[in-house]
Amino acid sequence: MITYDIKDYRVPIFTVDSVLFSVDSGSLNVLLVKRNNEPFKGKWGLPGGFIDIDNDVSAEQAAIRKIVEKTGAQPQYLQQLHTFSSPKRDPRGFSVTLSFYAMIAYQAVASQLSSIEAVKFIDVDQALKKKLAFDHHQIIKMALSRIQQKALYSMVPAYCLPNEFTMTDYKNIIEIILGQSIQRKSLIRRVEASDMFEPLNKFEHSGRRPAQLYRLKKGIEPYHFQRNMTLSV
Amino acid sequence: MITYDIKDYRVPIFTVDSVLFSVDSGSLNVLLVKRNNEPFKGKWGLPGGFIDIDNDVSAEQAAIRKIVEKTGAQPQYLQQLHTFSSPKRDPRGFSVTLSFYAMIAYQAVASQLSSIEAVKFIDVDQALKKKLAFDHHQIIKMALSRIQQKALYSMVPAYCLPNEFTMTDYKNIIEIILGQSIQRKSLIRRVEASDMFEPLNKFEHSGRRPAQLYRLKKGIEPYHFQRNMTLSV
DNA sequence: CCAATAGTGTCTTTTAGACAGTATCAC
DNA sequence: GTGATACTGTCTAAAAGACACTATTGG
Numbered sequence: 001m002i003t004y005d006i007k008d009y010r011v012p013i014f015t016v017d018s019v020l021f022s023v024d025s026g027s028l029n030v031l032l033v034k035r036n037n038e039p040f041k042g043k044w045g046l047p048g049g050f051i052d053i054d055n056d057v058s059a060e061q062a063a064i065r066k067i068v069e070k071t072g073a074q075p076q077y078l079q080q081l082h083t084f085s086s087p088k089r090d091p092r093g094f095s096v097t098l099s100f101y102a103m104i105a106y107q108a109v110a111s112q113l114s115s116i117e118a119v120k121f122i123d124v125d126q127a128l129k130k131k132l133a134f135d136h137h138q139i140i141k142m143a144l145s146r147i148q149q150k151a152l153y154s155m156v157p158a159y160c161l162p163n164e165f166t167m168t169d170y171k172n173i174i175e176i177i178l179g180q181s182i183q184r185k186s187l188i189r190r191v192e193a194s195d196m197f198e199p200l201n202k203f204e205h206s207g208r209r210p211a212q213l214y215r216l217k218k219g220i221e222p223y224h225f226q227r228n229m230t231l232s233v
Numbered sequence: 234m235i236t237y238d239i240k241d242y243r244v245p246i247f248t249v250d251s252v253l254f255s256v257d258s259g260s261l262n263v264l265l266v267k268r269n270n271e272p273f274k275g276k277w278g279l280p281g282g283f284i285d286i287d288n289d290v291s292a293e294q295a296a297i298r299k300i301v302e303k304t305g306a307q308p309q310y311l312q313q314l315h316t317f318s319s320p321k322r323d324p325r326g327f328s329v330t331l332s333f334y335a336m337i338a339y340q341a342v343a344s345q346l347s348s349i350e351a352v353k354f355i356d357v358d359q360a361l362k363k364k365l366a367f368d369h370h371q372i373i374k375m376a377l378s379r380i381q382q383k384a385l386y387s388m389v390p391a392y393c394l395p396n397e398f399t400m401t402d403y404k405n406i407i408e409i410i411l412g413q414s415i416q417r418k419s420l421i422r423r424v425e426a427s428d429m430f431e432p433l434n435k436f437e438h439s440g441r442r443p444a445q446l447y448r449l450k451k452g453i454e455p456y457h458f459q460r461n462m463t464l465s466v
Numbered sequence: 467c468c469a470a471t472a473g474t475g476t477c478t479t480t481t482a483g484a485c486a487g488t489a490t491c492a493c
Numbered sequence: 494g495t496g497a498t499a500c501t502g503t504c505t506a507a508a509a510g511a512c513a514c515t516a517t518t519g520g
Contacts, residue, residue: 010286014247014329051318053243053327059318083316083331085284085292094286096247096331098316168472186509188473193508208470209517227460227508230480401499418501419482426481441497442490460481463507 012085013095016063017048017136019143020075022121023160023173024106029121030140033070035133036118039091045133046140047071047119048097063100070119072112075102077159077222081143089135097134101143103159151177152228155194158216166204166211167191180231194223245318246328249296250281250369252376253308255354256393256406257339262354263373266303268366269351272324278366279373280304280352281330296333303352305345308335310392310455314376322368330367334376336392384410385461388427391449399437399444400424413464427456 020031032044047070048063056062060078067075078100085096106121113119124144128137150156157173167188175181191197198217203210253264265277280303281296289295293311300308311333318329339354346352357377361370383389390406400421408414424430431450436443 009283011244012247012284012286014245050242051245051327051329053245053320057320059316059329080316083292083313085331087286087290094284096284096292098318098329098331166472183510183512184472185474185511189509205518207472208519209472211472225508226463227481230459230509399499416483416485417499418484421500422482438491440499441492442499444499458481460508463482 013090013092015048015050015095015097016059016066016100017046017097017134017139018063018067018075018078018100018102019046019081019140020067020071020102020104021124021143021147021160021177022104022106022109023176024110024121026172026176027123028144028176029106030124030127030143031067031071032120032122032127032130032132034118040133043133044127044130046099046136048099059098060100063098063102067102071104071109073104073108075104075159076108077104077156078102081139081146084135084139086135095134097139099139099143101146103147103156105160105162107162147177152231153225155190155196155223158196159222161216164200164202164213164215166213168207168211178231182229186229190225193225196220196223246323246325248281248283248328248330249292249299249333250279250330250367250372251296251300251308251311251333251335252279252314252373253300253304253335253337254357254376254380254393254410255337255339255342256409257343257354259405259409260356261377261409262339263357263360263376264300264304265353265355265360265363265365267351273366276366277360277363279332279369281332292331293333296331296335300335304337304342306337306341308337308392309341310389311335314372314379317368317372319368328367330372332372332376334379336380336389338393338395340395380410385464386458388423388429388456391429392455394449397433397435397446397448399446401440401444411464415462419462423458426458429453429456 022029031047033047035041035043035045047066049066051059051062056065064074064078081099081101083096083098087094089095113121124140127140147156151174157177158170160173161170170191171182171184171187174187196217197214200213200215202213204213255262264280266280268274268276268278280299282299284292284295289298297307297311314332314334316329316331320327322328346354357373360373380389384407390410391403393406394403403424404415404417404420407420429450430447433446433448435446437446
């Protein structure tokens with residue numbers, strides 16, 4: 001017979017938190033939310049909170065639910081980052097947070113956000129200069145270095161592209177994430193190998209020579225390469 | 234003012250579990266423990282359990298504590314794998330487990346374990362054929378694929394080497410993890426680039442030509458390469 | 467035509483794979 | 494010596510870096 005009541009035990013506080021990235025006009029942004037509850041009421045922090053064990057089917061779903069509540073849109077990519085745990089990170093007691101990093105196209109959320117005071121995208125370097133709630137500074141730092149790594153060996157940055165985009169759009173996103181320029185030719189070779197983009201019968205006419213428009217193929221897994229791109233020192 | 238009592242909320246069960254790997258006589262083993270509590274009493278499962286929020290300082294420390302309790306030895310390497318969460322994975326209710334993968338030299342634990350009936354190393358393929366507690370089957374599968382990936386681009390397999398070892402020992406460990414043979418020359422090039430081994434003034438005389446003995450340098454970070462080794466299909 | 471951005475061709479560089487060759491031991 | 498395992502030299506192959514080249518537009 002199973003006899004177990006969680007209320008008989010002293011258990012940690014368990015939460016989820018997400019670092020939602022988006023690229024816009026030359027800067028890599030993360031979503032911050034102004035807290036209107038204790039602890040750290042009034043401070044900026046990551047979107048997240050408790051699992052609703054009666055309605056959520058997983059921690060991932062809880063994290064996505066929190067992002068949807070704040071932005072009105074689903075992230076295009078979301079993965080576990082790391083679990084941070086300590087008796088000190090929350091004044092209420094021993095706390096564990098499962099953090100995620102996620103990506104979304106800026107265009108998918110920009111309009112909704114402009115009307116909400118307490119939710120905003122902010123340049124990641126600016127965010128890291130602020131006094132944030134909990135250990136969210138550390139979480140953002142780890143998420144940043146994770147997506148920078150991913151940018152070197154995967155197509156994951158493609159998940160913050162809008163529906164239609166050019167190769168230059170994609171190159172810009174990677175360069176903004178890395179903070180360094182890369183070889184266009186190398187990128188194109190990788191995109192071809194990944195087979196993740198499909199060309200549309202459309203061109204973008206903003207520059208001089210029109211640029212081929214692409215979209216992400218449907219139902220495809222993020223491609224991982226065998227090698228990292230090399231960053232020139 | 235902070236008012237919060239975790240007992241006022243319905244919260245998930247939170248545990249840690251570890252997949253402890255070790256290589257011995259041609260097989261990759263994982264540590265299994267026979268459960269003597271419900272749920273899944275009598276079934277084999279991964280070493281793990283609840284955080285002791287009064288004594289543990291982190292989830293990592295809780296995971297290590299559980300491994301030490303079962304084996305008497307500290308793992309040489311331990312990293313977060315993934316957090317598994319669902320309302321179904323535990324009959325007691327919504328449950329979250331933070332899983333780790335870890336490595337230890339077989340020699341460091343073999344003698345203690347032989348005397349304990351309820352704790353054993355078992356070949357990972359055998360383990361995956363058993364009916365294990367919870368979703369531990371899935372956790373082991375993910376841990377296996379993670380260390381196989383790590384074997385392709387890092388020196389992490391070195392953490393299941395004994396204090397003194399030869400290059401052939403290291404090659405064998407990687408081949409056992411991958412289930413495939415690799416080029417000795419490629420391995421040596423990588424070992425040199427990593428600068429993680431230091432040669433001793435000793436040789437092993439078991440084969441024909443004596444083999445240089447090495448040890449892991451102290452206080453060194455696991456090295457990661459820019460490329461994967463390629464597995465011939 | 468020119469300027470600017472899009473896109474290609476191709477040579478170099480890097481590092482792993484393949485594998486033949488040499489070294490050192492027990493017998 | 495032979496056989497076995499340890500170790501090295503070196504050619505080839507694969508994929509990224511560098512960068513010059515061509516292509517296509519607006520003006």
